[in-house]
Amino acid sequence: MGGRSSRSGVEGGLGRIDRQVGQVSVQGRQSVGGRRRLHRRRRVVGGNGFDEGVGHGGGEQGTGRGGRGVDEATLRTAHAGLLSSEDIGNQVRVAGWVATRRDHGGVLFVDLRDASGIVQVVINPEEQPDLDDVTHALRDEFCISVLGSVRARPEGTINPDLATGEIEIGASEITVLSPADPLPFQIDDRADVDEMRRLEFRYLDLRRPRMAANLLARSRALQAMRSTLADDGFLEVETPTLVKSTPEGARDFLVPSRLRRGSFYALPQSPQLFKQLLMVGGVERYYQIARCYRDEDFRSDRQVEFTQLDLEGAFWGQDQVLAALEPVIAAVVKALRGLDLETPFPRMSHADALARYGTDKPDIRFGMELVELSEVFSATEFKAFSGAVEAGGLIAGINGGGLGLSRAGLDGLVERAQALGAKGLVWMVVEDDGSLRSPVAKFLSDAELGGIKERLGAAVGDTLLIVADSPPTTRAVLGGLRIDLGQPEGHDELQFLWVTDFPVFEVTGEGRLVAAHHPFTAPVDVAEMENHPEDAISRAYDLVLNGTELGSGSERIHDPETQARVFRVLGISDTEAKERFGWFMRGLRYGTPPHAGFAVGIDRIIAILQNEPNIREVIPFPKTQTGLDPLTGTPGPVDDAQLAELGIDLRPEVKAALEEEAGGFETE
RNA sequence: GGGGGCGUGGUGAAGCCUGGAGUUCACGCCGGCCUGUCAAGCCGGAGAUCGCGAGUUCAAAUCUCGUCGUCCCCGCCA
Structure with missing residues (x-):
């Protein structure tokens, strides 16, 4: 069945985010001469995806462009995609990239693209004979700045396929800000370029409308999550990314310590234990857009490095979690699809899901x-x-x-x-x-x-x-x-589903018990869990969208005695539990509120809403299936001196293999 | 760890099954022509260790084996 799903959604979908969305809420008008400050105008259009990260703190000077070395107005007074017939007669300066150039020997057309869209620039040698040299040298993806006047297009040359198709800019001055080498692939959505090549030149790949739309969608999704949760009284709290290794579940990424040679940090598989301790810490409502790391094999919906919306609430059970999450999901869907989702989402027990659909993540669209x-x-x-x-x-x-x-x-x-x-x-x-x-x-x-x-x-x-x-x-x-x-192609229809009442444990091939969710999940009945662990039900639940598991959560164990009993059933001795999780279990002894939470796979939900078959398409700088980043050549070898400082020797066979393929990956 | 698809000028494909001169198409690139196009058009040109290595053969892009890379799937992903 089904080869790769089509990408028709990118150009076809109703409300799906594409580059043109940036034009929906245009309001500000350019004053004559275009001297109105850009950052003011930005505020009007802010959130439309082409706000260039102004004011991200971090020590840079405060307000808008003012703190920067270049006064942007000398390069640009207007955004290409926002111009319209209301700007006719205005002198503007636009800056961006040469999307296409059409040279008629005399008159030359340049489609100038910036983050807001595209506008046609016309260079007419009869009007501006002195521009000849510059325009002749122009090539695709040159970064240029153009001074000119906005004018109506002549009768019969209006382009209805272009948002700015009623107007054009008659250029009087063109500055090449940066020339571009011939491109490794074309910047459009038509060709299916080799993945490796796309990642190697990701910065060019990101200029393609499809990828630009995905970046915009991602930004909007995150913003929708943050604003919904903030309005609901959640506190955004960051947790460490250098944490203790807990050899259970997925493989950890390890980071050697220099100050404590022979010891290692791990990158977090999730903020699970920290967010529970935040509940102990009285936070009550926590969320975080958290980067998580699991050193396991890749799939189209799995990268070793991925992002979760992680949240937790004190004095909560399952119902409060689902009720808190549904508006967040609805806000994301609204932001990306323009759709009003019906809530609450339907629910189905894990047992029903298996019996009726043969999986714990049913696609109920069919x-x-x-x-x-x-x-x-x-x-x-x-x-x-x-x-x-x-x-x-x-x-x-x-x-x-x-x-x-x-x-x-x-x-x-x-x-x-x-x-x-x-x-x-x-x-x-x-x-x-x-x-x-x-x-x-x-x-x-x-x-x-x-x-x-x-x-x-x-x-x-x-x-x-x-x-x-x-x-x-x-x-x-x-x-x-x-x-x-x-299964239908693509994701035009959206069917969310809660799957509830997961078992506490799964039996592995060797007959060993492992936690079905994670070992901090509350069983419905502790005694039952001990007597019939294979059948015991937990207070864990998943969110499923069109057959993809978007995330999971549970009511947590808030009592150290229950936690210890779960570890025992799992075959983790008290000593071992104390060694590995003692720091956490001690935290549970100081008045832990009952609490529950959830984590949503952000890459997955955005990929589905954008109708993308692979989460790579919604991650700015992803890795290949073998964990390589072709852009930077990561992972790569390090100097002996670096290893020595960490007290690390490579095993002889590893060292030999490295030398064998010496030369390796080259960065500049 | 296992199964499968793919690898051919800068890009995308066809050629491979049925071996016979690096053949073809589209895009891009370079040069020329062209004053209203919008994936502009027309003419010309350059550009390839057919992923790499063995093997079979008079002869390999093509068949066989191995290997590397990439993508998909199973395992794995508490």
Whole structure:
């Protein structure tokens, strides 16, 4: 199924953020001569994405552009994309990049692009003969400043595809601020440029409308989160990024300490324990846009370095968390899609999600639900099915609908099922006469075949898929096939869903218990957790959007005794727990308020809302699947002197391998 | 750790299955022409160790093996 999803959303979507959004709320008008200060005007359009980070504190002088060396007005008095017919007659100076140049031998057109959009500049040698040399040298992506007058375009040359298409700037003066080398790829959204190349020249990639729109969307999403939470009385608190390593869950990134040789910091996998201690610290309502690090393999929705909206509330349970979060999500969706979401979001128990959709993150935009068939085969002669039932397995199926697959296509489904962990997959196609065509049909009784059709609501032409395996495998396989066969392309429709009542523990392949959420999650019943850990339910919940897990949260354990009991069930001895989490558990002994919280994957939600198939598209400087940043050549080797200072020797085999490939990655 | 796709002038593709001279298309680049285009147009030109290394063969972009890179999936991601 589905190759790469289309990017049609970028140009097609209704409210999706694209570059033109910057023009929606234009108000300020340029005064004649254009001397009105830019930062004033900025305030009007602020939040439209092209405010160049004015006033970020950090020691720089205060107000607007005033503290900078260059008076911007000498380079620019107007934003390209904001000009309109109301500016006709005004003398303006615009600055930006040469998006395209169209040279007619005499008259030359330059599409000048800045963060606000594009405006056409016309250079006419009859009007300005002295500009010839400059204009001849102009090339794509030169950074230039243009002085000229805004004028209406001549009859018949209006461009309705351009927001500024009614006007143009007649240039009287052009300054090349910076020339540009020939580009490694073209700055537009048409070509599918190699990922590696895009990342190597990310600064150019970011000039593409699609990426600029994604940056803008991200900024707006963060702003929506912050303002919603601030209005709701949340305190934004930062937590450390050099923390104690807790070898559990994902692999930690380690940072060697120079002052304490042989000791290591870890980068945080999340601010989990710190935010709980903030609850102990009386913060009551905390949030943070937190960078998190997990040294695990990449996926299209996973980078080793990612960003979460982390929040926590004291005297809260699940309902307060969900109620606090829904307006935040709604504000983000409003900001990026212009949509008013219906709240509250629907809820579904973890058990229901697994039974109906075969996954804990159901995409409820479409049906094709799993149907239990064990009953139909309670007395079957077909060994693959009877064997599974006897072993306590589950037989279930989905109705894939009219797939019209060839034999090769059906075999492909079998292979896919095997990749998902099944021993096999039974497919059946409903023929015109209502009979079931299937390699195993001859092993099944009429009653069984009839039962299958009835249970799966089979109609002529439908493809039915049946798996008989252990319950988790059956569900995982059918759930996976369901996604392959039925999931809509892209994310025009949005279906949020809370999945609640997660189990406390998962049983690993080796039969070991691990925390399903994390070990600080409150079980619904502590005694039950100890007596039947495999079945125990916790107060944990996930937020799911269109089949993607956006984030998860839980009510926390606020009592050190319960915390200790959970560790015991997990097989963590008291001594070990004290060693690793003693600092945290001690904190719980000083009047810890009951508390609960959540963390939302920001990269994921923005990627989905922007209809992007990969979170790389909404991360300014992401890494490749093997953890490389091709722009900087990170990670790279370090000097022996640096290692010596840290008291670190590379293992001989590692050192040898490094020398083997010497030369390595070059930066300037 | 495993499975799969891809790697061809600066970019994107076709060529590969069925071996026969680096062949083709679009964009870009360089030069020329061109005064209303907007992905401008027309003419000309330059630009390639076909990712790298072995092997098979008279002959390899093409077949085989290995390797590197990249992307997707399984595992992993409390």
